[in-house]
Amino acid sequence: MSSMPRTSTITITGTITDMFQYEFMNNAFAAAGIVAVVSGLVGYFLVMRGQTFAGHALSHIGFAGATGAGLIGLAPIWGLIGFTLAAGIVMGLLSERISNRDVAIGIVLALALGFGLLFLHYYTAFASQAAALLFGNVLAVDRATIAVLAVLAVITLLALCAIMRPLIFASLQPELAEAKGVPLRFVSTAFLAVVALAVSQCAQIVGVLLVFTLMVGPPAAAQRITSGLWSGLSVAAALALAEAWLGLTLAFYSDWPVSFCIAMLSAGGYFAALGASSWRGRHAHAGVIETPA
Amino acid sequence: MNVVELDRVTLRVGGRDVLKEVSFSIRPGEFIGVLGPNGSGKTTLMRAILGLLPPSSGQLRVFGRAPKRGDAAIGYLPQVRTVLPDLALRGLDFIASSLNGERWGVPSFSRADRRMIDETLALVGARDLAQRPLSAMSGGERQRLLLAQALIGRPQLLLLDEPLISLDAHHQEVAIAVVRKVCRERGITVLFTAHELNQLLVTLDRVLYLGNRQAALGTVDEVITAPVLSRLYGTDIQVVHTQGHIFVMSRGHDVEHAAHQHDHDHGHHH
Numbered sequence: 001m002s003s004m005p006r007t008s009t010i011t012i013t014g015t016i017t018d019m020f021q022y023e024f025m026n027n028a029f030a031a032a033g034i035v036a037v038v039s040g041l042v043g044y045f046l047v048m049r050g051q052t053f054a055g056h057a058l059s060h061i062g063f064a065g066a067t068g069a070g071l072i073g074l075a076p077i078w079g080l081i082g083f084t085l086a087a088g089i090v091m092g093l094l095s096e097r098i099s100n101r102d103v104a105i106g107i108v109l110a111l112a113l114g115f116g117l118l119f120l121h122y123y124t125a126f127a128s129q130a131a132a133l134l135f136g137n138v139l140a141v142d143r144a145t146i147a148v149l150a151v152l153a154v155i156t157l158l159a160l161c162a163i164m165r166p167l168i169f170a171s172l173q174p175e176l177a178e179a180k181g182v183p184l185r186f187v188s189t190a191f192l193a194v195v196a197l198a199v200s201q202c203a204q205i206v207g208v209l210l211v212f213t214l215m216v217g218p219p220a221a222a223q224r225i226t227s228g229l230w231s232g233l234s235v236a237a238a239l240a241l242a243e244a245w246l247g248l249t250l251a252f253y254s255d256w257p258v259s260f261c262i263a264m265l266s267a268g269g270y271f272a273a274l275g276a277s278s279w280r281g282r283h284a285h286a287g288v289i290e291t292p293a
Numbered sequence: 294m295n296v297v298e299l300d301r302v303t304l305r306v307g308g309r310d311v312l313k314e315v316s317f318s319i320r321p322g323e324f325i326g327v328l329g330p331n332g333s334g335k336t337t338l339m340r341a342i343l344g345l346l347p348p349s350s351g352q353l354r355v356f357g358r359a360p361k362r363g364d365a366a367i368g369y370l371p372q373v374r375t376v377l378p379d380l381a382l383r384g385l386d387f388i389a390s391s392l393n394g395e396r397w398g399v400p401s402f403s404r405a406d407r408r409m410i411d412e413t414l415a416l417v418g419a420r421d422l423a424q425r426p427l428s429a430m431s432g433g434e435r436q437r438l439l440l441a442q443a444l445i446g447r448p449q450l451l452l453l454d455e456p457l458i459s460l461d462a463h464h465q466e467v468a469i470a471v472v473r474k475v476c477r478e479r480g481i482t483v484l485f486t487a488h489e490l491n492q493l494l495v496t497l498d499r500v501l502y503l504g505n506r507q508a509a510l511g512t513v514d515e516v517i518t519a520p521v522l523s524r525l526y527g528t529d530i531q532v533v534h535t536q537g538h539i540f541v542m543s544r545g546h547d548v549e550h551a552a553h554q555h556d557h558d559h560g561h562h563h
């Protein structure tokens with residue numbers, strides 16, 4: 001920082017304080033920050049287990065829940081949480097295998113979106129909120145929502161910590177985990193419930209269609225950058241946070257939608273990590289002669 | 294005391310008797326080669342020993358008591374290894390996940406755990422794998438990592454389910470040599486399932502041959518005979534000895550080799 005020309009430092013500090021003069025930006029930074037960390041951490045395990053598609057499906061089911069809640073006069077977030085949580089638990093109980101079946105999940109996903117449309121059809125006053133649900137509206141987040149998100153984040157992370165050890169074991173080596181006494185079905189069900197909670201929070205920021213930007217992009221990039229467990233989790237959370245906040249900043253100055261900015265940064269981060277790891281891989285192998293053990 | 298003892302044990306999976314009224318006992322420190330056609334109950338037997346499948350009748354004893362799930366005295370290398378091919382997690386964290394992996398909470402491992410992992414990796418010549426991501430390992434390297442994992446915690450009984458599968462001939466020999474060395478040194482009892490007898494001939498103490506819901510346990514000379522194998526395969530079997538190799542033939546075909554080929558094409562259905 002000290003090597004930077006003095007004038008540009010002043011300009012940057014000046015404009016950044018500009019951004020925080022608005023309460024909606026402060027709220028957006030707080031909400032996006034909480035949600036990004038949760039998404040990065042939960043998403044790390046989603047990617048490790050190869051269940052990203054299940055996470056995507058949960059968010060679509062959440063859309064039906066949110067519009068359904070609007071129909072009966074509830075706040076959308078409760079419908080979102082209720083539906084994703086129920087769907088996550090059902091998917092977990094139906095067995096490990098079914099929650100990994102692309103076709104079954106895809107059909108349920110489409111059905112859920114269809115129901116979302118039906119609920120919107122009967123509750124037309126809610127239609128203006130549909131875009132916010134689908135693509136997020138972090139700039140409209142108020143203090144009360146931040147409080148709800150913070151409580152949900154604490155619950156989600158506590159639950160994740162409680163099951164983390166058997167979750168990792170069961171994800172990496174299910175047969176051995178079963179032999180050592182890990183209740184596989186319970187662990188996978190509990191994990192999908194955690195994912196459901198994380199998806200509900202994530203949808204508040206980037207919308208149900210773009211939960212991948214925070215839940216899959218940063219963790220997938222993190223797993224390309226580092227192969228350690230704790231370093232991977234840290235990088236996933238840090239990347240998600242950086243992408244969310246940078247996205248907000250970018251949106252503030254460019255007037256582009258926030259979710260677009262975050263989606264762009266998420267994709268950029270992932271492909272950069274992919275490129276870096278394959279470049280590293282090529283250069284690591286160039287000097288090594290494969291020797292049979 | 295016998296390490297594993299079956300007294301008229303019947304193991305039933307999905308309404309079908311896989312083993313019916315089978316009796317045998319395995320002594321401490323024995324290296325048992327477990328052979329038999331696909332579906333003959335090799336994996337099922339291991340699951341029963343692990344306490345995952347209670348016998349539908351008869352008495353099964355492991356270390357003199359009823360098998361219990363999560364027994365730390367048993368090291369296990371499962372057959373279906375669902376290692377995600379693209380998993381970029383390093384070997385150390387992969388192995389560490391199995392240390393007390395059944396406990397709730399956040400994973401952590403002590404300096405002593407770390408030393409134990411390190412020693413076991415060195416034992417199987419896999420120390421360099423600790424910092425390498427799984428996605429960058431060859432089949433042979435992954436197998437060594439899994440073998441190291443099965444040996445952690447100094448088990449007295451090692452159940453290795455098809456540890457040679459997906460390895461080339463050279464790495465198969467290396468894997469057998471490592472298991473033999475470690476288990477002789479530590480007096481570990483081994484149940485080692487395989488498709489081919491010949492690779493194990495010099496290593497094994499006795500053969501457990503499964504087939505036709507029955508089992509035969511004994512030395513190679515006792516078990517690998519036309520009458521015993523004809524009973525286990527339920528068809529006419531010839532045993533051909535040539536140049537230190539033994540071939541189990543049915544109507545001119547090598548049955549072990551045929552089973553092996555079949556596996557590579559269609560996977561397992563145990």
